[in-house]
Amino acid sequence: QINATRINATIEAACTWGNTPDGGMNRLAANEDDKRVRAWFIEETAKCGCTHKVDEMGNIFAIRPGENNTLPPIGIGSHLDTQPTGGKYDGILGVVSGMEVLRTIHENDITTYAPLAIVNWTNEEGARFPPAMLCSGVWGGAFTTEYAHSRSDASGITLRDELEAIGYLGHTPCSYEANPLSAHFEVHIEQGPILDAAESAAAVVQGVQSIRWYKVNVTGREAHTGTTPMDRRSDALLGAAEMIVATNDIVTKDSGLAARGGRATIAVINSLPQSINTIAGKLELGLDIRAPSDADVATIEQLCRRRFATISEKHGLTLNVDNFWVSPALSFDPRMVDCVRHSAQEIGCTMELVSGAGHDSVYTARKVPTAMIFVRCRDGVSHNPAEYSRPEE
Amino acid sequence: QINATRINATIEAACTWGNTPDGGMNRLAANEDDKRVRAWFIEETAKCGCTHKVDEMGNIFAIRPGENNTLPPIGIGSHLDTQPTGGKYDGILGVVSGMEVLRTIHENDITTYAPLAIVNWTNEEGARFPPAMLCSGVWGGAFTTEYAHSRSDASGITLRDELEAIGYLGHTPCSYEANPLSAHFEVHIEQGPILDAAESAAAVVQGVQSIRWYKVNVTGREAHTGTTPMDRRSDALLGAAEMIVATNDIVTKDSGLAARGGRATIAVINSLPQSINTIAGKLELGLDIRAPSDADVATIEQLCRRRFATISEKHGLTLNVDNFWVSPALSFDPRMVDCVRHSAQEIGCTMELVSGAGHDSVYTARKVPTAMIFVRCRDGVSHNPAEYSRPEE
Ligand SMILES: NC(=O)NCCC(=O)O
Ligand SMILES: NC(=O)NCCC(=O)O
Numbered sequence: 001q002i003n004a005t006r007i008n009a010t011i012e013a014a015c016t017w018g019n020t021p022d023g024g025m026n027r028l029a030a031n032e033d034d035k036r037v038r039a040w041f042i043e044e045t046a047k048c049g050c051t052h053k054v055d056e057m058g059n060i061f062a063i064r065p066g067e068n069n070t071l072p073p074i075g076i077g078s079h080l081d082t083q084p085t086g087g088k089y090d091g092i093l094g095v096v097s098g099m100e101v102l103r104t105i106h107e108n109d110i111t112t113y114a115p116l117a118i119v120n121w122t123n124e125e126g127a128r129f130p131p132a133m134l135c136s137g138v139w140g141g142a143f144t145t146e147y148a149h150s151r152s153d154a155s156g157i158t159l160r161d162e163l164e165a166i167g168y169l170g171h172t173p174c175s176y177e178a179n180p181l182s183a184h185f186e187v188h189i190e191q192g193p194i195l196d197a198a199e200s201a202a203a204v205v206q207g208v209q210s211i212r213w214y215k216v217n218v219t220g221r222e223a224h225t226g227t228t229p230m231d232r233r234s235d236a237l238l239g240a241a242e243m244i245v246a247t248n249d250i251v252t253k254d255s256g257l258a259a260r261g262g263r264a265t266i267a268v269i270n271s272l273p274q275s276i277n278t279i280a281g282k283l284e285l286g287l288d289i290r291a292p293s294d295a296d297v298a299t300i301e302q303l304c305r306r307r308f309a310t311i312s313e314k315h316g317l318t319l320n321v322d323n324f325w326v327s328p329a330l331s332f333d334p335r336m337v338d339c340v341r342h343s344a345q346e347i348g349c350t351m352e353l354v355s356g357a358g359h360d361s362v363y364t365a366r367k368v369p370t371a372m373i374f375v376r377c378r379d380g381v382s383h384n385p386a387e388y389s390r391p392e393e
Numbered sequence: 394q395i396n397a398t399r400i401n402a403t404i405e406a407a408c409t410w411g412n413t414p415d416g417g418m419n420r421l422a423a424n425e426d427d428k429r430v431r432a433w434f435i436e437e438t439a440k441c442g443c444t445h446k447v448d449e450m451g452n453i454f455a456i457r458p459g460e461n462n463t464l465p466p467i468g469i470g471s472h473l474d475t476q477p478t479g480g481k482y483d484g485i486l487g488v489v490s491g492m493e494v495l496r497t498i499h500e501n502d503i504t505t506y507a508p509l510a511i512v513n514w515t516n517e518e519g520a521r522f523p524p525a526m527l528c529s530g531v532w533g534g535a536f537t538t539e540y541a542h543s544r545s546d547a548s549g550i551t552l553r554d555e556l557e558a559i560g561y562l563g564h565t566p567c568s569y570e571a572n573p574l575s576a577h578f579e580v581h582i583e584q585g586p587i588l589d590a591a592e593s594a595a596a597v598v599q600g601v602q603s604i605r606w607y608k609v610n611v612t613g614r615e616a617h618t619g620t621t622p623m624d625r626r627s628d629a630l631l632g633a634a635e636m637i638v639a640t641n642d643i644v645t646k647d648s649g650l651a652a653r654g655g656r657a658t659i660a661v662i663n664s665l666p667q668s669i670n671t672i673a674g675k676l677e678l679g680l681d682i683r684a685p686s687d688a689d690v691a692t693i694e695q696l697c698r699r700r701f702a703t704i705s706e707k708h709g710l711t712l713n714v715d716n717f718w719v720s721p722a723l724s725f726d727p728r729m730v731d732c733v734r735h736s737a738q739e740i741g742c743t744m745e746l747v748s749g750a751g752h753d754s755v756y757t758a759r760k761v762p763t764a765m766i767f768v769r770c771r772d773g774v775s776h777n778p779a780e781y782s783r784p785e786e
Contacts, residue, residue: 035553038767040757043427070620081565081671083666083668083669083671084616084665084666084668084671085615085666085668085674086518088742100730108497112544123668124668125668126668127666127668127669127670128673132670139485142758154667170454175557188540189618190620191619192617192620192621192622193622193625211619213669221774221777222586222776222777222778223480223774223775223776223777224544224584224750224775224776225658225660225681225683226584226602226604226656226681226683226751226778227583227584227585227749227773227775228585228656228749228751228752228773228775229585229586229656230641230644230645230651230656231645232586232773235641235658236661237637237659237660237662238641239639239640241633241634241635241637241638242638244455244630244631244634245631245634245635245638247507248623248628248631251623252623252624258623263618263619263622265618265628265740266630266631266634266673267618267630267664267668267669267670267671267673268664268667268668268669268673269630269662269663269664269671269673270662270663270664270667271660271662271663272477272478272665273476273477273478273520274477274547274661275476275477275478275518275519275520275660275661275776276519276520276523276660276661276679276680276681277519277520277525277660277750277776278477278478278520278660278776278777279477279658279660279776280477280660280661281478281777286669288618288619288669288670290618290619293543326720355620356617356619356620356621357617357619357620357670358619365399379557380621381614381616382615382616382617382620382621383615383617383618383668383670383671383672383673384614384615384616385615386670
């Protein structure tokens with residue numbers, strides 16, 4: 001039996017670095033706080049007999065030997081990086097749950113059949129280095145190491161350089177083939193409102209919905225706000241604003257897409273030249289489209305592209321839409337899901353969900369049997385300092 | 394008679410620092426390039442017998458003595474700072490025109506009745522340190538020196554610190570009272586399309602339209618883009634997008650306001666937390682409202698406030714609208730305008746315009762008789778690298 005007091009205390013311990021005055025977390029991947037929590041993770045797991053592999057993407061595998069050490073370890077993993085306005089549970093709960101399993105096994109002197117690996121995957125959030133799940137993605141073969149190394153943050157620093165700077169550019173090649181697991185389990189908060197509404201502590205995760213990310217560049221013509229007649233403008237920000245409204249309309253006003261859970265969001269915007277009396281000439285937007293089915297995501301994309309093109313034409317804007325990330329809908333391994341289902345039933349949890357968020361398990365599932373457990377979180381709030389799960393859950 | 398070849402060469406010389414590969418200028422107030430062009434301005438005007446006063450706002454007065462040196466100098470001024478995507482004429486033409494008058498007088502050994510002052514006003518654009526015309530505004534009594542010193546750029550650096558850093562935090566108190574002029578003339582490109590459409594080289598400027606600037610802060614709730622249902626969001630960027638569209642509608646769909654030349658623009662936007670999978674929780678917008686009449690600007694403001702409030706309520710957003718700059722409509726001194734009118738008629742220019750842009754002359758007009766001359770610019774394009782006036786104009 002795990003130690004409920006200890007796991008809750010360990011969540012707090014894992015939030016020692018990068019916490020914010022509002023009770024949340026801001027620990028962007030590969031920053032100084034990420035460096036410190038990684039050192040703590042290694043130190044704590046070493047106490048349970050683990051040795052450590054750090055791969056070329058900074059993923060850390062804390063491995064406790066079993067009876068059959070030629071078998072690949074059974075993985076339990078998630079991530080310790082957070083959103084800039086993140087909470088204490090997203091990702092952290094998954095790593096800490098793995099640590100609690102490890103500690104329970106270790107203090108009971110259990111030798112597992114296969115080795116056990118608690119994994120901290122790098123840059124799951126994608127907040128600093130888009131796309132999300134970047135380094136489990138390299139391990140799972142979705143991205144090359146070169147591509148992932150070259151991803152840069154808003155200030156132009158690459159992930160490779162930052163991993164090197166914090167001392168976590170490891171030597172183990174980042175791939176299932178070079179550094180295999182035999183399975184991957186992940187505990188995560190739901191991040192949505194369904195379990196909280198149902199007052200259910202946990203759920204079986206059947207799979208993960210379809211996700212695509214886009215960089216949208218809009219170019220107009222810089223001109224004086226005071227002297228340029230309204231009908232002689234090529235205003236990139238006015239065009240972008242119409243695109244943001246259109247994006248929201250597409251998923252809220254089409255009753256079919258809305259009923260099937262289509263979602264589309266523009267959350268990042270930057271205008272140039274950032275002068276109050278110069279009409280914006282250049283704009284970059286980040287677009288996130290999701291739906292349970294790949295077909296609906298494709299439909300939303302097509303509708304957005306069409307509306308964006310019409311808006312651009314109306315304002316004389318140049319448009320570029322770069323779909324830089326595709327994460328198709330996914331069902332987890334039935335045998336693994338069944339394993340979670342049986343355990344969940346034992347504690348009276350019978351709900352089954354499809355995840356709205358992507359997780360490292362999406363990419364481990366490309367190589368090894370994978371399953372996830374969702375934990376209830378208050379009001380379904382996540383990517384927000386107010387993110388909260390009750391200790392008993 | 395001025396030297397047309399020399400004045401055009403001097404425009405080019407004044408663009409030695411801060412020019413951009415696209416043929417434009419990026420010389421934000423009080424940066425290193427501004428420092429260099431200031432040194433050049435002092436050196437060149439010194440060759441015509443000028444001594445220099447630098448005031449506490451970095452305004453430079455290059456003063457050539459006349460017959461009666463107890464009289465305040467007659468000022469000819471404009472600005473050498475530019476927009477981040479600026480051209481070679483906005484402001485620069487005015488300072489260079491003053492220099493050409495000075496050189497012509499000097500090489501013809503003329504002793505003027507009163508002294509002459511060629512003035513380079515600091516931070517006219519307001520692009521780096523809003524609001525615009527900040528330092529002529531201090532001289533004209535519209536702002537205190539403390540207020541202007543404390544204005545900061547996007548990175549938080551204050552104008553005072555930057556003036557000190559470039560060596561132009563002068564000792565002369567910045568005010569008409571401490572450092573008077575007896576009049577102020579300013580040559581400026583029109584920055585609008587009227588003269589170009591009429592194929593007229595220059596115009597008399599009757600006055601300047603009404604301007605107000607606002608900082609609009611919108612606060613929503615950060616949440617996960619993938620898991621948060623569309624109907625449970627408080628999306629600050631979606632709200633802001635609706636505000637941008639509404640602002641444009643107000644001045645384009647109300648036939649009265651449109652016919653009377655009402656303009657409203659949002660050109661600066663910044664979203665937080667800048668993560669593609671976290672719904673924007675905080676947004677800052679810069680709003681610029683203009684019209685020939687103060688009453689229409691007030692009406693546009695009221696309509697914007699009302700629409701913004703409705704949009705905020707719909708999305709559960711918190712709204713703050715800070716009207717941090719008011720520059721009322723202004724008519725220049727009739728005697729001064731008449732003086733320009735007579736000269737304009739001599740070269741066959743009979744058009745008379747109201748300026749759509751603010752100018753340093755707006756604030757000198759609070760203290761001394763002031764007038765402006767507008768020069769035709771191609772397609773009315775300004776605040777853009779393509780800004781252009783023909784050499785002969
Ligand atoms: N769990 C989580 O928030 N992952 C980030 C990837 C996503 O945007 O879904
Ligand atoms: N001339 C000019 O562009 N001045 C800037 C002030 C304004 O925005 O009108």
